[in-house]
Amino acid sequence: MLQAAIAGLADSGGAYAALAVCLVLLLRTTGVLNFAAAATGTFGTYVMSVIYTSGVPYGVAAAVGVLVGTALSVAFGLALTRWFFDSSPAHRTTVTIALLIGTIAVALRIFGDFPRLMPNLVNGNAVRIASVDISNTDVVGLIFAFVITAGVTQTLRRTEIGLRLRAISQGPVASELLALPVRSLSVGIWALAGAVSTVALLVITPDRSTEIADLSLLVVPAMAAALLASFRRYWVAVVGGLALGAAEGLLSYVQSLSDYQAVIPFVVIVLLLLYFERKETWGDVR
Amino acid sequence: MFARRAASGEIAPAGPAAFDAVAARGRLTSMVLATAAVAVGVPLLVESFSDYYVTLCIQATITAIALLSVGIVTDRAGLLSVCPLSFAAIGAWAVGLFNEHGWPGGFFLWLVLGGVAAMPFGLLVGLPALRLRGINLAVITLSFAVALDSVLNHTQFPGTETAQFVARPGAVVSDNSYFVLCWGIFFFFALVVWALGRLPFGSAWRALARSERATAAMGRSVSRTKLGVFVLSAFVAGISGALIVGQVGTAVADNFSSSSSLLLFAVAILVGAGYPEGALVGGLFSAFFPAILTDVGLPQDLGNILFAVGAFQVLSVGTSMTGGWRRSARRLQRRRRARGRPYADRVPIPPAHDVEIPPTDGSAVALTLAQPATQALSPDRPRRPANGERSGTPVLATRGLTVRYANVIALEDISIEIAPQSVSGLIGPNGAGKSTFVDAVTGFVTGYQGSIELDGSPIDSLPVHRRVRAGLRRTFQQERTVPALTIAAYVRLAARRRITREEIASILDFLAAPPADEPIAEIDVGSRRLVELAGCLAARPRVLLLDEPTAGLAQAESIAVGGRIAEIPERYGCAVLLIEHDMEVVTVACEHVTVLDFGREIAKGTPKEVLEHAAVVSAYLGDQAVVV
Numbered sequence: 022m023l024q025a026a027i028a029g030l031a032d033s034g035g036a037y038a039a040l041a042v043c044l045v046l047l048l049r050t051t052g053v054l055n056f057a058a059a060a061t062g063t064f065g066t067y068v069m070s071v072i073y074t075s076g077v078p079y080g081v082a083a084a085v086g087v088l089v090g091t092a093l094s095v096a097f098g099l100a101l102t103r104w105f106f107d108s109s110p111a112h113r114t115t116v117t118i119a120l121l122i123g124t125i126a127v128a129l130r131i132f133g134d135f136p137r138l139m140p141n142l143v144n145g146n147a148v149r150i151a152s153v154d155i156s157n158t159d160v161v162g163l164i165f166a167f168v169i170t171a172g173v174t175q176t177l178r179r180t181e182i183g184l185r186l187r188a189i190s191q192g193p194v195a196s197e198l199l200a201l202p203v204r205s206l207s208v209g210i211w212a213l214a215g216a217v218s219t220v221a222l223l224v225i226t227p228d229r230s231t232e233i234a235d236l237s238l239l240v241v242p243a244m245a246a247a248l249l250a251s252f253r254r255y256w257v258a259v260v261g262g263l264a265l266g267a268a269e270g271l272l273s274y275v276q277s278l279s280d281y282q283a284v285i286p287f288v289v290i291v292l293l294l295l296y297f298e299r300k301e302t303w304g305d306v307r
Numbered sequence: 308m309f310a311r312r313a314a315s316g317e318i319a320p321a322g323p324a325a326f327d328a329v330a331a332r333g334r335l336t337s338m339v340l341a342t343a344a345v346a347v348g349v350p351l352l353v354e355s356f357s358d359y360y361v362t363l364c365i366q367a368t369i370t371a372i373a374l375l376s377v378g379i380v381t382d383r384a385g386l387l388s389v390c391p392l393s394f395a396a397i398g399a400w401a402v403g404l405f406n407e408h409g410w411p412g413g414f415f416l417w418l419v420l421g422g423v424a425a426m427p428f429g430l431l432v433g434l435p436a437l438r439l440r441g442i443n444l445a446v447i448t449l450s451f452a453v454a455l456d457s458v459l460n461h462t463q464f465p466g467t468e469t470a471q472f473v474a475r476p477g478a479v480v481s482d483n484s485y486f487v488l489c490w491g492i493f494f495f496f497a498l499v500v501w502a503l504g505r506l507p508f509g510s511a512w513r514a515l516a517r518s519e520r521a522t523a524a525m526g527r528s529v530s531r532t533k534l535g536v537f538v539l540s541a542f543v544a545g546i547s548g549a550l551i552v553g554q555v556g557t558a559v560a561d562n563f564s565s566s567s568s569l570l571l572f573a574v575a576i577l578v579g580a581g582y583p584e585g586a587l588v589g590g591l592f593s594a595f596f597p598a599i600l601t602d603v604g605l606p607q608d609l610g611n612i613l614f615a616v617g618a619f620q621v622l623s624v625g626t627s628m629t630g631g632w633r634r635s636a637r638r639l640q641r642r643r644r645a646r647g648r649p650y651a652d653r654v655p656i657p658p659a660h661d662v663e664i665p666p667t668d669g670s671a672v673a674l675t676l677a678q679p680a681t682q683a684l685s686p687d688r689p690r691r692p693a694n695g696e697r698s699g700t701p702v703l704a705t706r707g708l709t710v711r712y713a714n715v716i717a718l719e720d721i722s723i724e725i726a727p728q729s730v731s732g733l734i735g736p737n738g739a740g741k742s743t744f745v746d747a748v749t750g751f752v753t754g755y756q757g758s759i760e761l762d763g764s765p766i767d768s769l770p771v772h773r774r775v776r777a778g779l780r781r782t783f784q785q786e787r788t789v790p791a792l793t794i795a796a797y798v799r800l801a802a803r804r805r806i807t808r809e810e811i812a813s814i815l816d817f818l819a820a821p822p823a824d825e826p827i828a829e830i831d832v833g834s835r836r837l838v839e840l841a842g843c844l845a846a847r848p849r850v851l852l853l854d855e856p857t858a859g860l861a862q863a864e865s866i867a868v869g870g871r872i873a874e875i876p877e878r879y880g881c882a883v884l885l886i887e888h889d890m891e892v893v894t895v896a897c898e899h900v901t902v903l904d905f906g907r908e909i910a911k912g913t914p915k916e917v918l919e920h921a922a923v924v925s926a927y928l929g930d931q932a933v934v935v
Contacts, residue, residue, distance in 0.1 A: 119618040129611075241446075286454070294435035
């Protein structure tokens, strides 16, 4: 049982954690809950697969994939800052739902809906814990999640850019009046989110179904993790992502329930929201 | 009680109003005829189609029903629900189960029960998302869709193994007759949505989309309104799923996948599914577009890309297809109507005739700046007794009201009593705590200390909408009317009681607000504030708290509105607490004024006394100001 939990944690936990951190960062700085977060990564991963299958070495293919994922995310960021800068968070979030649908549709059109070869990021097994083999890819995924989170939190706390980003998250319009380059900083965050998302998907795809829609909807467990962190505390989001991965692993251990892993995020989200929102709050301004 | 005022110089809209009534009846008749023609004509038309097209038409109609369910939640109530097909799946699976187990009642009953089966799931998804708007609901509905995907992918549709397919009863066994059934159901729901949109129950959804605070301030429970929307939407979607099963006898998980749900959501945004005609167009798109693409040799999924792009476009423009059509139609109608009669625009508000402005001098002059010559005020009405002379319990009283935000004391130990049928003022510089006071009294700020009594009984434990129902009404510093409604629909929604057209007209008349059938989207901000006030008055509250009602009005209009406010107690029997920056309006309207500064009460008295009070002058002008 412990093995199953560890396997799950290592398997998907790191990717969920990295995605969740990006969701929190984007929501905090640009006021968008990015439903298309995993879709951009999926797109990049498919680009990698296409290039790799044509005989290009994995490293090059993966780099191109990350670049494409980043570019796609930047395009989304530009669209949102260009046309929806003054819109409400709910409106902007609706836009990302449209982008999610569009990305899935375009990806299906370009790549088709047959299974793809998704090689491991790094081959071989790294360690054996409690008779569970942890692959190198999983280890890389975990390290990646921690590095990203540490980078994000430290940047926000200690650097000039972090200060500006915090200002933006408090008040984008006021920050713009202070001559902060709000729009370019926002697009920068989108770029980071695209890159992280692609790497997370590169880590996670070798172990699961490679259907474009399924992969794009991996944003849901990441959202559950981000919600656990109240869309605020980065390290809690990481822990949440890892915990969700572990929970999925545990469920796969129980034969009769192993098919229902995707139910976990829903249950988590329902419970969390019921708990967080037990008090009446008034969302909009006075 | 609401006798028309016949004094000379008053608005006398009898002519145009009568014209409007005739025209409105004519419009209604032609609308009813057109609707009936569509209801009967479409099945007759489809009768002549080939089997292939009849099948597509059935699909289109069922999708239109599912789109209506999205439209109710997203388009009307402004809440993001992205899992319509999950509710449809529950309806479908329920019908399958009833069929497998041979439940009594037959297909028609199962259809309804399929919708009913989806309702608790609407509740399950809606409950956790009650408190905050928008984003959380999107998260929870998407996760529900994904969760249901995995469940359905591993459960066979009931009866598949034993080849027990759902058979249609004799009356709808042919595709043509089944189309008539689907069409009838769509039409029924379209009528329900239309009718609800005209009743307060459905207008409240629009209010929800505009502002939850405003919804609560109209005495509606925000939670209950939201749950009502979710559950109704789940019911409609459930029936659409049941209809799918009726069409093909069975179902597969793929019919209801989360990506299909998302796609349907995009179509709903694109067409504006809150309107029945939008849902119908969306249904036609979804069914016929892929078919047409195949016919011309293009891949089917090109349609999905176009729907996503269309939704994006609609989001950036802010108007759905149907929304755009409706607006153009309204403009056309307006132009035609304007040609029919001279346009009676806003009549300048006549001066109130029963207000005395106390002569001001000294420091008061400094505060009110240039006092324009007081308009012709006819002193023909005896002045009401001053505050102190009235007996009986105060209608609203706060005792030691204190509000703290972290370390900041926003209100400290405020005790105010408002006598029945009086107009009191609450003034003070920016940040004095005036709006916080209103928020605390109406329940938007909880966790205050002290107590608040309405008619002698404490209301501290009541949530906002219950305080409102107990007789407390407020307006907001920024107007919060609902642009999607007409003025009449808004006033009806705010009234929370049966109210005749005449009564609405009389209130609007009293405030010199635009006519009742005007859409709020088309009137200016100042007029919207008057409409908001009209809504409050229509509710016949005990106490009315007005938060800067004249902001956005021109000075002359402000004074006139002040005069009207002074008349409110006598006309509508309620007491008024007026928060105002404009000292002239305060002087015109109030008998008694309380002044706040930094959350403390610094003066109390008649407007004249208060304006001469040294502490008040220094609060407004600073300590250095020399008062001559």
